[in-house]
Amino acid sequence: MTNLLELNDVSLSFKGVKALNSLSFTVAQGEIFALIGPNGAGKSSLLNVINGVYSADSGDIVFDRSHFGAIRPGKAARLGIGRTFQHNALFRRLSVRENVLAGLSRRGEASFLENVFRFGRDRKERSDFGARADQVIAFLGLETYSETIVSTLPYGIQKRVDLARALVSEPKLLLLDEPMAGMNQDEKQAMSRIIREVNRTFGTTIVLIEHDVGIVLGLASHIVVLDYGRTVADGAPDAVRNDPDVIAAYLGTVH
Numbered sequence: 001m002t003n004l005l006e007l008n009d010v011s012l013s014f015k016g017v018k019a020l021n022s023l024s025f026t027v028a029q030g031e032i033f034a035l036i037g038p039n040g041a042g043k044s045s046l047l048n049v050i051n052g053v054y055s056a057d058s059g060d061i062v063f064d065r066s067h068f069g070a071i072r073p074g075k076a077a078r079l080g081i082g083r084t085f086q087h088n089a090l091f092r093r094l095s096v097r098e099n100v101l102a103g104l105s106r107r108g109e110a111s112f113l114e115n116v117f118r119f120g121r122d123r124k125e126r127s128d129f130g131a132r133a134d135q136v137i138a139f140l141g142l143e144t145y146s147e148t149i150v151s152t153l154p155y156g157i158q159k160r161v162d163l164a165r166a167l168v169s170e171p172k173l174l175l176l177d178e179p180m181a182g183m184n185q186d187e188k189q190a191m192s193r194i195i196r197e198v199n200r201t202f203g204t205t206i207v208l209i210e211h212d213v214g215i216v217l218g219l220a221s222h223i224v225v226l227d228y229g230r231t232v233a234d235g236a237p238d239a240v241r242n243d244p245d246v247i248a249a250y251l252g253t254v255h
């Protein structure tokens with residue numbers, strides 16, 4: 001199996017707090033990979049290092065044969081790393097379609113504002129981007145909301161819009177930071193199906209953070225458990241579920 005992402009001894013500190021402590025693991029091409037661990041374990045920091053929001057203090061990251069310790073978020077996006085955020089970072093006063101189009105702004109010559117407000121240089125680019133945005137909107141079952149202003153939509157639908165915006169640029173790697181946070185069980189199951197469908201249809205490699213262990217065990221084929229910025233366990237769901245170190249560190253109980 002080819003690795004799409006490789007982390008070697010990656011560390012990150014905030015004023016003496018080691019958020020990531022010599023972390024090493026690999027993510028294979030095409031897998032659904034989950035990061036779990038208690039609050040403050042370093043999960044979001046890790047995603048932030050991978051897509052360039054934070055720069056690692058040391059260590060090496062290899063993505064699709066490109067090496068970096070630090071990378072700018074725009075460069076990460078151009079290399080094919082897409083991202084959703086724990087707290088929606090959508091443009092709340094714009095429509096669903098405008099938000100999805102914003103996910104393409106790094107791809108073209110025309111700027112995001114030119115694309116959204118339909119002035120500017122490239123008619124062909126706008127129509128290609130529009131078609132692509134509409135495809136992703138349809139794929140995620142968001143057609144009825146296409147022209148709806150995001151702030152008026154239920155939270156679960158907003159999470160799907162966030163996913164559409166990340167997906168529209170056709171990333172090779174999609175980083176999902178708690179895509180099911182705040183959802184009930186039915187909504188979580190629906191989001192799990194969507195993530196599986198994205199993975200299967202587009203071959204997108206997925207790295208997701210999720211606190212609901214039941215959901216993670218059913219969705220991911222590879223799980224890494226973090227605690228205090230270190231790897232506690234790394235393997236297939238069955239191995240991780242029965243690992244005594246995981247039970248002690250994450251579930252807080254002993255066999």
Ligand SMILES: Nc1ncnc2c1ncn2[C@@H]1O[C@H](COP(=O)(O)OP(=O)(O)OP(=O)(O)O)[C@@H](O)[C@H]1O
Binds near residue numbers: 037
């Ligand atoms: N910008 C920051 N400034 C200072 N400390 C930070 C910053 N971001 C994260 N930290 C610290 O780094 C550690 C890891 O935090 P991080 O948010 O990555 O954990 P997490 O596993 O994502 O937690 P949660 O499940 O609560 O989202 C914590 O001790 C946190 O307080």
